[in-house]
Amino acid sequence: MRCLKVAFGMEDDETLIDAHYGDSEFFAIYEVCEDGSVKLLEKRHNKAKDFEEENEGHGDPRKFKAVVSQLLDVDVLAAFRMGPNFLRIRDKTNKVAFFTRTRDLKLALQRVIENFDDLWEQVQAKKAEKPPIEE
Numbered sequence: 478m479r480c481l482k483v484a485f486g487m488e489d490d491e492t493l494i495d496a497h498y499g500d501s502e503f504f505a506i507y508e509v510c511e512d513g514s515v516k517l518l519e520k521r522h523n524k525a526k527d528f529e530e531e532n533e534g535h536g537d538p539r540k541f542k543a544v545v546s547q548l549l550d551v552d553v554l555a556a557f558r559m560g561p562n563f564l565r566i567r568d569k570t571n572k573v574a575f576f577t578r579t580r581d582l583k584l585a586l587q588r589v590i591e592n593f594d595d596l597w598e599q600v601q602a603k604k605a606e607k608p609p610i611e612e
Contacts, residue, residue, distance in 0.1 A: 479597055480510040482518070483575075483589055484551040485582060493580045497560035499525050499544045505582065506551060509589050511597070521547065541565045545572065552600045555585060571603040 486501035488494040494501045504521045525543035541562040548554065554566060555575045566574045573596060577585035589596065 478510050478512060479593075480508050481552045481589070481593070481596060481600060482550060483507050483509050483553040483555050484521070484548050485577075485585060486523075486554075486556045487520075487582070488580075491582050493555075493557040493577060493582060493585055495557060495580060497558070497562070498554060498556045499523070499528070499540050499560070499562060501556075502526065504548065504551075507586065507589075509586065509593065511593050513590050515586050515590070523547070538562075538565065545570055548572070553589070553596055555589060557585075571606075573599040573603055 484504040484506050486494050486498040487503050487505050489502070501523045503523055506518045506521055508516045508518055523544070524547055525540055528537070528540045528543055544562070545566065551572065553573045553575050555577055557577055557580045559566070559574060566572055575589065575592070575596060577588050579585050579588065
């Protein structure tokens, strides 16, 4: 069965952060499978949360690398919102960025399930073309 590993940028146990992905308190890592099953794998502390950025607060490429390097084993980065580093995630990693359009974790998981086939195809295409992080 096809399954994706999805990291949600979280504010607390039930709510996605209403800020940039790199400012998440932690990442909730889920396995989401094509049959609609969902399993919480872990809550991973965001070591980049308090990273001092040089660019007036947002979009620092070093913070981008600090965030993505914590999530090398993940296929999809799911967020309510992302900042300037969204383009770096899209263009310089083999990760797929997914906008949940909700801060409610249960609804966000449902939206991943509803978009599973499209996300699966994007992940396979990314893995074929890019390393985990390009310099």
